[in-house]
Amino acid sequence: MKKGHLNIRRTSHPLRSRMTLLVISVLAVLVGFLMVNNLYAIYVVRGNAYDANASMLEMAVKQIDGIFEVADNYWVGFTDELDIYTLEDPDSRLEFEVAKARLVSAMNYTLQSYSYIDDLFIYVPKTTVFQNGEQIPPQLFDAAKYTMTAQERTHIRRMIMDHITAVEGKLSGDWECMSWNGQYYLVRIIKFQNLYVGSCASVENLLDIIRSNGLADLDYLTWFENNGTEMGQVLPELEEPLAIPVSAERFTCTLDRQDYLVMSYPSRCGEYSLVGFAREQEIVEGLALFQQIIIILTIVMIIYIFAFSRMLRVWILKPMRHLYGALMRLKDGDLDVRLKDESASPEFQLINETFNSMIENIEKLKIDVYEEKARHQKTQMRFQKAELQYMKLQVNPHFYINCLNVIHNLSIMKKNELINDMTTYLGNHLRYTMEGTTVDDLSKEIDYVRNYLKIQELRFPGSIHRHIEIDPKAKSVKVPPLVVQTFVENTVKYQVVAGEETDIYIVAEYLEKTDGGYVCIEIWDSGDGYDESILKKLNREEMIVDDRGEHYGIYNVITRLHLIYGGRESVKFSNHWETHGAYVIIEIPDIGQEAER
Known part of the structure; x- marks a missing residue:
């Protein structure tokens, strides 16, 4: 098509200058908005304190979690101490007390480096009885910070022992909240064989340390369990439990008739969160003026x-819509589509000219490409069919020599009836192997296998027992010739010995799968089975090579299946779980006449 057929009108206002004008306009609006936003920032400086407090909250929780995890790791390494094992089974009270003293000393030394942990403990829950009748009752001994009173240590010991008894040793695996007489603690208990070890931190002490580290400006700071229960009595009485989110979030609540902005950050060490409260009145100061400015700006925008x-619709979207429609028609195979653009943009004029020129070139190339593809497909099909026929005809000549020897021996013994049977079976065998079909009914393949086994039964009287079960629905499925016979022949060749009995099993079943019907063929025998090295090669689809040369039979079957079914088939090799003989499972899709193409 010539350029004069495009009906294009030239203009002196290119798209680039118009887009530049639009960008400048948008930037001007954004700059104005930023200037207004900057003025507003003066009124909300105090609001930034919220973000600062939220960050400090997160930092505090992560720092505490870090110390808790270090303490947990300490106990994991502590279990290698020999004194721990001594506590479980001491030989004497002296040995018990010495081990206990060393452990307490070690815990006291370690506790000084844990700023957030107030107590480390070891609990021996059983009564220790010595051979002389002396007993040591269950006891919990610990190492505590000097700030903790003796009475508080006694309460903590009783609280921990009562908890272990209540849960019957079924621990949560996390740091848990426990309380005693209005005092709240975070406790981690770890079971080591018949002992319990762990750490304890006072919730009140944790809050004091956190406030001193930068969160003193918050109105309220406390710990909450994830079920909404406060761990302490910091807040005024709540009408209902707070719904604490399991991730870091902000929300609001009302305390003493005042609205508070609530910040929370969950601990990764347990089912609890650190929660801070800041009066919303201070944070939203100046918001009313900003809302008026936002309304005005919204109208302008x-x-x-x-x-x-x-x-945008006139200059860009309309031409693009025409181009899109033309591309969709081209996608559907319409090569008569042409663009007659009336856009005032030279850029779109060039696009449309290029599009029309491309369509013309596609029309010229289409026929050549189609014919070349058709020639290539025909050549490929002829090649594949020839390759299939070649592999099908790779028949072992020793089989025919053996059959002729059998006929010769029968003639010497003047067993004319058996000679007649043998020649009939052999003729059927040759006729089937020489047929040029790519696939045939499974029933025909099974008939051929029966014919083959009859020949072998004449060679080895009383040695071969066949068991064949075929699903009626599977008989009409198309399969490559010799796909079953190859494996039966391997059994006869390598396992059947005159005077010894060998069982051969063939079972075919029709299966319904999501991608269509399949026939599943199982073939196994009662012989010695595959060697492990052979099994690995077979399942990797490698040709078997040994001292007797290359073995083409099974490799040819797998290759033919790939050529016909393109990977939808599967062949799996193993040794049967009952007979221990060679076992193969072949799954072939039921694709009907398509396999013959």
């Missing part, structure tokens, strides 16, 4: 966007 969309 709506008017601007409306005008911008009108220009």
Whole structure:
């Protein structure tokens, strides 16, 4: 098509200058918005304190979690101490007390480096009885910070022992909240064989340390369990439990008729979160003026966007819509589509000219490409069919020599009836192997296998017992010739010995799968089975090579299946779980006459 057929009108206002004008306009609006936003920032400086507190909250929780995890790792390494094992089975009270003293000393030394942990403990829950009748009752001994009173240590010991008894040793695996007489603690208990070890931290002490580290400006700071229960009595009485989120979030609540902005950050060490409260009145100061400015700017932006969309539709969207429609028609195979653009943009004019030129070139190339593809497909099909026929005809000549020897021996013994049977079976065998079909009914393949086994039964009287079960629905499925016979022949060749009995099993079943019907063929025998090295090669689809040379039979079957079914088939090799003989499972898709093409 010539350029004069495009009906294109030239203009002196290119798209680039118009887009530049639009970008400058948008930038001007954004700059104005940023200037207003900067003025507003003066009124909300105090609001930034919220983000700072939230970050400090997160930092505090992560720092505490880090110390808790270090303590957990300490106990994991502590279990290698020989004194721990001594506590479980001491030989005497002296040995018990010495081990206990060393462990307490080690815990006291370690506790000084844990700023957030107040107590480390070991609990021996059983009564220790010595051969002389002396007993040591269950006891919990610990190492505590000097700030903890003796009475508080006694309460903590009783609290921990009562908890272990209550849960019957079924621990949660996390740091848990426990309380005693209004005092709350975070406790981690680890079971080591018949002992319990762990750490304890006072919730009140944790809050004091956190406030001193930068969160003193918050109105309230406390710990909450994830079920909404406060771990302490910091807040005024709540009408209902707070719904604490399991991730770091912000939400609001009302305390003493005042609205508070709530910040929370969950611990990764247990089912609890650190929660801070800041009065919302201080945070939202100056918001009313900003809302008025936002309303005005919104109106201005709506008017601007409306005008911008009108220009965008005329200058860009309309030509693009025409181009899109032409591309969709081209995608559907319509090569008669042409663009007659009336756009005032030279850029779109060039695009349309290029598109029309491309369509013309496609029309010229289409016929050549189609014919070349057709020739290639025909050549490929002839090659594959010839390759299939070649592999099918790779028949072992020793089989025919053996059959002729049998006929010769029968003639010497003047067993004419058996000679007649043998020649009939052999003729059927030759006729089937010489046929040029790519696939045939499974029933025909099974008939051929029966014919083959009759020949072998004449060679080895009383040695071969065949068991064949074929699903009626599977008989009409198309399969490559010799796909079953190859494996039966391997059994006869390598396992059947005159005077010894060998069982051969063939079972075919029709299966319904999501991608269509399949026939599953199972073939196994009662012989010695595959060697492990042979099994690995077979399942990797490698040709078997040994001292007797290359073995083509099974390799040819797998190759033919790949050529016909393109990977939808499967062949799996193993040794049967009952007979221990060679076992193969072949799954072939039921694709009907398509396999013959």
